[in-house]
Amino acid sequence: MNSKELFKESKKYLPGGVDSPVRAFKPNPFFVERAKGSKIWDVDGNLYIDHCLAYGPLILGHCNSKIIEDVYKQIQNGSSYGAPTENEITLAKMVIGRVPCAEMVRFVNSGTEATMSAIRLARGYTQKNKIIKFSGSYHGAHDYVLVKSGSGAATLPDSLGIPEDTTKNTLSVPFNDQTALSNLIAREKDEIAAIIVEPVMGNIGCVEPKEGFLEFLREITEKNNIILIFDEVITGFRLSVGGAQTHYSVTPDLVTFGKILGGGYPIGAFAGKRELMEMIAPSGSVYQAGTFNGNPVSVAAGISALNQLDHSFYNELNKKGDYLRNQISETIYNLDLNLQTVGLSSMFQIYFNENPILNYEDAKKSDTEKFLVYFRELMKNGVFIPPSQFECNFISNAHNYEDLEKVVIAIENSLKIAWN
Numbered sequence: 001m002n003s004k005e006l007f008k009e010s011k012k013y014l015p016g017g018v019d020s021p022v023r024a025f026k027p028n029p030f031f032v033e034r035a036k037g038s039k040i041w042d043v044d045g046n047l048y049i050d051h052c053l054a055y056g057p058l059i060l061g062h063c064n065s066k067i068i069e070d071v072y073k074q075i076q077n078g079s080s081y082g083a084p085t086e087n088e089i090t091l092a093k094m095v096i097g098r099v100p101c102a103e104m105v106r107f108v109n110s111g112t113e114a115t116m117s118a119i120r121l122a123r124g125y126t127q128k129n130k131i132i133k134f135s136g137s138y139h140g141a142h143d144y145v146l147v148k149s150g151s152g153a154a155t156l157p158d159s160l161g162i163p164e165d166t167t168k169n170t171l172s173v174p175f176n177d178q179t180a181l182s183n184l185i186a187r188e189k190d191e192i193a194a195i196i197v198e199p200v201m202g203n204i205g206c207v208e209p210k211e212g213f214l215e216f217l218r219e220i221t222e223k224n225n226i227i228l229i230f231d232e233v234i235t236g237f238r239l240s241v242g243g244a245q246t247h248y249s250v251t252p253d254l255v256t257f258g259k260i261l262g263g264g265y266p267i268g269a270f271a272g273k274r275e276l277m278e279m280i281a282p283s284g285s286v287y288q289a290g291t292f293n294g295n296p297v298s299v300a301a302g303i304s305a306l307n308q309l310d311h312s313f314y315n316e317l318n319k320k321g322d323y324l325r326n327q328i329s330e331t332i333y334n335l336d337l338n339l340q341t342v343g344l345s346s347m348f349q350i351y352f353n354e355n356p357i358l359n360y361e362d363a364k365k366s367d368t369e370k371f372l373v374y375f376r377e378l379m380k381n382g383v384f385i386p387p388s389q390f391e392c393n394f395i396s397n398a399h400n401y402e403d404l405e406k407v408v409i410a411i412e413n414s415l416k417i418a419w420n
């Protein structure tokens with residue numbers, strides 16, 4: 001069956017034909033046959049240079065040979081035990097050694113579980129209920145945070161099934177807006193347990209914090225007995241060895257991870273100061289548990305991945321990011337289009353919008369219809385990116401300069417058509 005036929009078949013058995021909403025683009029998503037390095041092949045015989053990279057985990061590209069070797073060794077010894085392993089200590093030490101705020105770690109199965117648990121911990125610790133998030137940030141698919149959410153939720157109506165009683169405790173303000181946040185905290189300060197923030201907003205495209213914004217978050221949370229949670233599910237082990245907190249030199253109280261930490265296998269984690277983390281069960285009374293927590297296969301893949309991610313790795317990768325963003329900006333300039341290239345490190349996006357983008361409110365004014373034309377044209381030109389203006393594109397070390405040159409030509413061809 002080809003992708004079109006598979007999608008028709010799939011819709012009979014899986015809601016919307018997919019297992020996660022962003023995958024269902026029109027007229028039909030391609031079904032994957034295999035992937036290797038920077039490339040992904042569909043069942044229809046097409047090859048794409050992959051800048052979606054599974055929405056972020058694959059910083060080492062598809063099928064990294066060292067990860068395959070280490071995972072293979074692990075699966076010969078079992079896939080899940082319901083008992084601890086030495087490798088969990090090894091991976092925890094690797095996280096603690098790299099990430100400034102991490103003194104202890106709990107491994108879970110996804111970014112969603114990580115943010116849900118970190119929020120519960122902040123509430124348990126402060127004995128307060130309210131949390132603040134930034135509009136357009138995406139912290140996973142659980143009830144506490146599906147309020148003014150980014151990523152797939154940005155393109156769909158608000159979810160049914162979430163009791164108002166749950167979300168009345170979730171307040172949101174625009175990212176990069178110090179005044180709005182100060183006013184909110186002044187009104188509610190005795191009730192706010194945590195601020196959760198994506199240090200770089202990767203679920204509305206790619207928006208960096210204004211200079212001083214993360215420092216401001218650190219100060220205002222410290223002053224008001226509020227826990228600062230950096231959601232580094234995207235930025236963790238992507239922006240630098242220590243993630244966004246090292247890149248911007250701001251240390252939160254708690255951090256959440258997913259994606260890269262599992263080397264392409266399912267994982268999540270939250271980590272932070274000992275005093276807080278000791279409150280997690282069984283050492284403390286904030287409950288958190290999971291059959292697959294610290295899964296041996298994911299942990300083996302995570303160790304294998306982090307072992308490869310040293311400073312020189314990021315230097316090389318970030319150079320590729322700079323090269324690609326510069327080439328795209330030059331293309332946009334030469335074509336005289338009112339668009340802008342954004343991003344940093346190995347993250348990039350083109351906003352179909354000429355005005356500065358500081359937050360979701362700005363990003364929403366982008367021309368999403370033209371973006372979708374651009375996305376489809378890119379596929380015709382052999383490049384795959386997430387099918388939404390409100391996602392970020394990624395680069396892996398498996399992308400070579402030849403790939404990137406092809407991508408720039410594909411972008412040029414696609415922009416010419418999308419902008420007409």
Ligand code: PLP
Pocket residue numbers: 055109110111112113115138139140141151198202203231232233234258259268
């Ligand atoms: N937090 C951020 C910043 C994310 O980008 C995501 C997923 O894209 C999540 C949390 C949720 O992670 P998961 O999809 O692993 O549940």
